[in-house]
Amino acid sequence: MLDFDFSDEQQQLRETLAEFSAKELLPNYLQTSASYDFPFPVLKKLGDLGILGIGFPEEFGGTGEDDPVLLGIAAETLAYGDVNLASAPIQVGLVGAQLLHGTREVQERYLPPMIAGEINLAIALTEPGSGSDASALRTSAKRVPGGWLLNGEKSAISWTMSATAALVYAREPGSSKSKGVSCFVVDLASEGVSLRHMIGMGCLPLGWGAIHFDDVFVPDTHLIGDEGRGFQVAMNHFDFSRAALGLLCLGAAEQSLAEAAVYAAQRETFGKPLTDYQGVSHQLAEHATYIEGARWVCYRSLWLRQQNRSHTSLASMSKWWGPVVAKDAIESAMRIHGNLGYSAEFPLQQRYRDVMAYLVADGTAEVQKNIIAKEIFAKGTVSL
Ligand SMILES: Cc1cc2nc3c(=O)[nH]c(=O)nc-3n(C[C@H](O)[C@H](O)[C@H](O)COP(=O)(O)OP(=O)(O)OC[C@H]3O[C@@H](n4cnc5c(N)ncnc54)[C@H](O)[C@@H]3O)c2cc1C
Incomplete structure (x- = not known):
């Protein structure tokens, strides 16, 4: 049913x-x-x-x-x-x-x-040498009495400049791939932590940045989950955030199309409102269709999660498709606004730049498609 x-x-x-x-x-x-x-x-x-x-x-x-x-x-x-x-x-x-x-x-x-x-709180997984291949991370966590000493560098981390603490993924020296990676919650005011602000094309209030760890002591109590299993725990939770981020982008696109519809009804060219031109109205109709399709991929993924059922492929579909559908819809809304769509006095250009972040953040489209394709090949079918 x-x-x-x-x-x-x-x-x-x-x-x-x-x-x-x-x-x-x-x-x-x-x-x-x-x-x-x-x-x-x-x-x-x-x-x-x-x-x-x-x-x-x-x-x-x-x-x-x-x-x-x-x-x-x-x-x-x-x-x-x-x-x-x-x-x-x-x-x-x-x-x-x-x-x-x-x-x-x-x-x-x-x-x-x-x-x-x-x-x-920030989530610090990406490093200068490892993004898509997150399990290639190099930040080390060396056992010392009462805790660990962290050394390494995390980069492209959202919330760096406003966070009190960060979840940091670091490996036991000598370990490789996802084995030996633990998750720690690290107070960013700790001795040996330094922050560097990175300036992006959007998402400015999220305070994107790099976090450097130089012999940072982390007490035993700040280990999150089992030692050496931090990577697996993080990946499971990304299945939630991927679908939710798809919806976030689509929400911005819905608002942009709504603004474009209002503008199209008000703006006249050649003696008629823009709504009379199919070149305009069909853009709205097409993007509304893509948005509706993508929304339900995201919601189905979240619904399956709620039922404790497998949803990794759907989460990846949400994450690659949602931001693409959203960015194309916002671009169309900008074009329908003519020169005003490009104007910094209107929110459309800002939404476009903010949404672009999610083409990369939390895993690129290519990485999501690799996950989906792996499941298709394993099952021998595309139906979920
Ligand atoms: C705005 C923003 C916010 C972010 N916030 C955070 C955060 O809070 N915490 C955090 O840990 N990270 C964060 N990131 C980092 C983000 O997760 C990584 O940038 C992302 O995973 C890609 O890694 P990379 O930049 O190293 O690109 P790379 O891994 O070097 O990839 C470069 C290109 O190659 C492609 N590629 C790589 N491998 C493959 C493959 N196997 N098959 C096909 N194509 C491939 C990629 O799709 C991409 O187009 C953020 C990034 C951005 C842009």
């Missing part, structure tokens, strides 16, 4: 967040997205709305019930207003799910303020 309806609770959240996006996020998006400062007061509002606690235990301020679909709804709907802030619930979901594998001490220290929207 097929059911494409959201539950009453999910529908209610969509409506609440759509209103929040329209009133609190969209009017400030151009200003917020042009700044390198992370807007903590707005993050706190998301915390107050309970959006950052979806799926986390109530004792830490969470909602208690795991609901990846609800998180996807939050990402899509918040992106109508601000695609950068919309990534906050995804980041908290991804970081928090891993912290739940950690000690009671780190859970109590980081989860409540993160869920309340008071602090950010």
Whole structure:
């Protein structure tokens, strides 16, 4: 039996967040997205709305019930207003799910303020020499009495400049590939940590950067999950973030097409509104179709996750297709706006630059397609 309806609770959240996006996020998006400062007061509002606690235990301020679909709804709907802030619930979901594998001490220290929207945590996997081939990472974690000493460099890490701490993946010296990689939560104020701001073409408030570790001591209590199994745990949780990021991009595209539809009705050329020209209206129709298809790939992936069923291929489909569909739709919305689409006074160009990040961040399209193809060849069929 097929059911494409959201539950009453999910529908209610969509409506609440759509209103929040329209009133609190969209009017400030151009200003917020042009700044390198992370807007903590707005993050706190998301915390107050309970959006950052979806799926986390109530004792830490969470909602208690795991609901990846609800998180996807939050990402899509918040992106109508601000695609950068919309990534906050995804980041908290991804970081928090891993912290739940950690000690009671780190859970109590980081989860409540993160869920309340008071602090950010980064995820530091990529290095100058390893991105797509993440298991080739070189940062080392050497055993010392009471903990580990970390040495190495992480780069292209979102939230670097505003994070209190980071999940850092580092390997036992002498180990190779995914074996021997552990995950640690590292306070970024620790001795031996240095940060470098990296400037991207978008996502400016997310404070992209590099993190250098020079003999950084990490206590035993800050190991997340089993020693040597950090890589596997991270990969499992990326299946969540990939579908949610697809929805985030699509939310930004939906808003852009809605703006283009309004503009097309108002703008006249050659004595007629743009809506009278199929060259315009068919662009809107085509992109609306692609968006609708891609949305349901993402939601099906999150729904399967909620049912504890396999969804790795669908997560990868969401991650490569969602951002591509979104960027093409935003580009079309820009063209329908003529010169105004290129203007820095309108949000379209900013959304385009922000969404472009997700063609690469969290795994490129080629890497996602490799994952999908592997499953097709293993099963001998394309049906999921
Ligand atoms: C805005 C942004 C935010 C990011 N945030 C984070 C973060 O918070 N934390 C973090 O750890 N990382 C983050 N990253 C890093 C991101 O995950 C990596 O950039 C990404 O995984 C690609 O790695 P790379 O840049 O080293 O490219 P490479 O791995 O060098 O790939 C270069 C090109 O070759 C292609 N390629 C590589 N291998 C294959 C293959 N086997 N088959 C086909 N094509 C292939 C890739 O698709 C790509 O086009 C972020 C990146 C960006 C752009």
